[in-house]
Amino acid sequence: MLIFGTSTKMHQLAMLNLLCGYCGNPSAHSLRKRVMKFSLFFIPLFPIAPAKHFLQCTFCGGASEVTKENAEQLLAQGGGGPQPGYGAPQQGQQGQPHIPPQGNPFAGQQPQGQQPPQNPYQS
Numbered sequence: 001m002l003i004f005g006t007s008t009k010m011h012q013l014a015m016l017n018l019l020c021g022y023c024g025n026p027s028a029h030s031l032r033k034r035v036m037k038f039s040l041f042f043i044p045l046f047p048i049a050p051a052k053h054f055l056q057c058t059f060c061g062g063a064s065e066v067t068k069e070n071a072e073q074l075l076a077q078g079g080g081g082p083q084p085g086y087g088a089p090q091q092g093q094q095g096q097p098h099i100p101p102q103g104n105p106f107a108g109q110q111p112q113g114q115q116p117p118q119n120p121y122q123s
Contacts (some may be wrong), residue, residue: 006038016055033052
């Protein structure tokens with residue numbers, strides 16, 4: 001008895017900050033590649049169709065297919081290597097790594113021209 005079929009894998013290539021064509025918001029988009037392979041006894045052996053590339057908006061979920069050339073161009077523009085703040089060390093003034101501040105940068109600040117909100121459960 002022979003068990004054969006196909007398997008499809010999605011590989012995430014990069015996260016890019018782009019303007020969404022569906023919702024119009026500037027948001028992160030995942031660039032993904034879908035590869036379909038022939039499998040024998042549940043083991044993927046070789047690709048049976050050309051890989052397809054997709055961009056998906058993380059805000060609205062809208063997805064669109066892009067060509068291989070456009071995907072390579074997007075990777076070359078901004079998703080190829082480590083990005084500052086996401087794994088690449090940034091250098092400070094004396095050659096020491098820059099450590100970003102932790103926590104909420106707006107903590108302790110009150111909106112201008114407004115009073116702080118009142119808690120209805122406190123008397």
